[in-house]
Amino acid sequence: MKNYKNIISALVLALAIAGCKKYEQFPVDKVGIDKIFDSRDSAGVNAQKYLYGAYSIVKNGHGRVGGDYLDVAADDAISSASGPSNVATILSTASYNSYTLPADENLWGTYYSGIRQTNEFINNIDVVPVLAKYKTFSVKYVWKAEARFLRAYFYFELIKRYGGVPLLGNKVFTIGDDVSLPRNSFDDCVKYIVSECDAIRDTLPDYPFPPVDPANPFSKEADSHRATKGAAMTLKAKVLLYAASPLFNGGNIDGSNPLTGYTGADQNRWAAAAAAFKDVMELRAPTGQLSYSLLDNYKDIFLTQYNPEIIFFRQGGDGTGVETANGPVGFTGATGKGQTSPTQDLVNAFPMANGLAITDPTSGYNENNPYTGRDPRLSYNVIYNGAQWLNASIQTYEGGQSKPNGSLQQTKTSYYLRKFMGNFESTNSYSSHSTDWIIFRYADVVLGYAEALNESAGPTAEVYNALTSIRKRAGIAAGNGSLYGLKAGMTQDEMRNAIRLERRLEFPFEESRYFDIRRWKIAETVMNQPRTGLSIVKVGVILNYNPINVLTTKFDAPKMYLYPIPYDEVQKNPNMKQNPGW
Known part of the structure; x- marks a missing residue:
């Protein structure tokens, strides 16, 4: 296989994000394995x-796909960039095949390189006589568990894109080896990842990390991005959850093919997912308090490091890159390029503050x-016409300050991205803030539990409690x-729709919606x-909101x-x- 042979000569892909001091840049290709x-x-x-x-192989989602967020290739936004080379446009208009799938999302080789690297670590770390201790054992065993976590995570990223993939175990291939490996079944891959998570969870550090202590090999600042017991449990x-979802559990696109999913449906898979999420919700730190909880302020989740909602993340350093790429155009000294244009579809999904849908005649x-x-x-999540930003009222009506038209890249929908940005409503310029990319957060655990429990047991009080906790926050x-706007006495189908909506409202641009509409097997409806968007026309002091089509998307099911x-x-x-089909 090409990707194995191409990486034989290198010991590791260990380059970190440029300028991010928290990932070690180590030229291990210049030294032998015995020196490492x-x-x-x-x-x-x-x-x-x-x-x-190996941690540096974990992806940072900011602008990850050709400068766009992956969910720009779903129904929550379009890219403001033009031209068929734009990755999100290619993905959302079915303009790819088995040899033109955009490299930024065709991550087969990337993750197999990560699997090789973690296998190298797992196979060789035992010879290193590390003296530092964690609990009662050498820190090197924690490191090995971290490598196994990363390997399991890489496999998860592969199977949710490709279905069953070759499982390598601890094998590191050399040039003389036969690498004509078959794919393992989807079931085999799920069982392998789950077994790895179960095996390593109690060796990984507890969360939250202990404070800086010369006698302790872990510190909050240096180690907060590393895998923990909670991260392994959440990955499981x-x-x-993916294994229980319709795409793989009863909706296999090739019903008798074990590579593309299960060959039969089993409701017990939902119960297993619910139990696994419940375990994370009940996980406690050594001090006795619950390890994770919802942060009080939704907006601060992405700006406040080490907050109790974060389970696993990719460090991104401090900066204003999100604002520079996505901020509204039309400001002097705080230039934005408006790369992401949220859709009217997303905006319409948000209910009123009373929790009622905007289509409800009693919503207000x-x-x-x-x-x-x-x-x-x-x-x-969204900057809209009239919103406060940089000490100004945003103008996205035709000819307005942030919708000047002409050749300048700008919003195509009358909306700009707000999520992940600093609190710049009342400032004149941007300033540096955390740009960490959160991969697992507690709200996902809560909504995953609600979804799995509803599918396995119906809309119980626990399902309602999980959903209302998200709406309350x-x-x-x-x-x-x-009930925070929820209907009392919902059927299982009604609750399913409510949970799916809540996921859309909670996780825009976090690489959730793109995969959710696939695992739910509704992408063919959503994307076809x-x-x-809107074309807002100002006549005197009156604003006229005119719906427009901004992109024709396509999904070949x-x-x-x-x-x-x-x-x-x-x-x-x-x-x-x-x-x-390929």
Whole structure:
């Protein structure tokens, strides 16, 4: 297989994000393996740097796909950039095949390189006589557990894109080896990831990390991005959620093909996922308090480091890159490029602050004043006409300050991205803030639990409690019965729709929606209709809101529910079976 042979000559892909001091940049390709895993290195300095290199393979989602967020290729936004080379446009208009899938999302080789690197670490770390202790054992065993976590995470990222993939165990291939490996079944891959998470969870550090202490090998600042017991438990739960979802559990795109999912449906898979999420929710730190909780302020989740909602993240350093790429145009000294244009579809999904849908005649929605009295998460995710930003009222009507038209890249929908940005409503310029990329956060655990429990047991009180806790934190009013706008006595189908909506409202641009509409097997409905925005025309003091179509998207079902195995892999490996339709 091409990707194995191409990486034989390198010991590791260990380059970190440029300028991010928290990931070690270590030129291990310049030294031998015996120098990295040195039997005389009681501090394990080089080995630890090698492990940090494996962490750098974990993706940062900011502008990850050709400068765009991955969810721009779903129904929550479009890219403001033009031209067919834009990655999100290619993905959302079905303009790819097995050899033109954009490299930024065709991550087969990337993650197999990570698997090789973690295998190198796992196979060699035992020779390093690390003296530092964690609990009662050498820190090197914590490091090995971290490497196994990363390997399991890389496999998860592969199977949710491709279905079953080759499982390598601890094998590190050399040039003389036969690398014509077949794909393992989807079931085999799920069982492997789950078993790895179970095996390592109690060796990984507890969360939260202890404070800086010379006698302790972990510190909050240096180690907060590293895998913990909670991260392993969350990965297990996420894998089980995907395995229970319609795409793989009863909706296999090739019903008798074990590579593309299960060959039969089993409701018990939902119960297993619910139990795994519940375990994370009940996890306690050594001090006795619950390890994770919802942060009080939704907007601060992405700005406040080490907050109790974060379970696993990719460090991104401090800066203003998100604002520079996505901020509104039209400001002097605080230039934005407006790369991300949220859709009207997303904006319409947000209810009123009383929790009722804008289509509900009792909600209080005013189509002539459409942004007043809405779910606060709307203003935390989207900048709309009239919103406060940089000490000004945003103008996205035609010819307005942030919608000047002409050739300047600007919003195509009348909306700009707000999420992930600093609190710049009342400042004149941007300033540096954390740009960490959160991969697992507690709200995902809560909503994953609600979804799995509803599917396995129906809309129980626990399901309601999980969903209302998210809505309460969002700032929605409690209302009658403290249901936060939810309907009492919902059926299982109604609750399913409510949970799916809540996921959309909670996780825009976090690489959730893109995969959710696939695992729910609704992408063919969602994506085979045009994306919409607004053309706002100002006449005197009156604003006229005119719906417009901004992009025709396409989803070829069933083949697009899974990515094609890369063309070169299939051509060079007679045992590598392609996914259906490709």
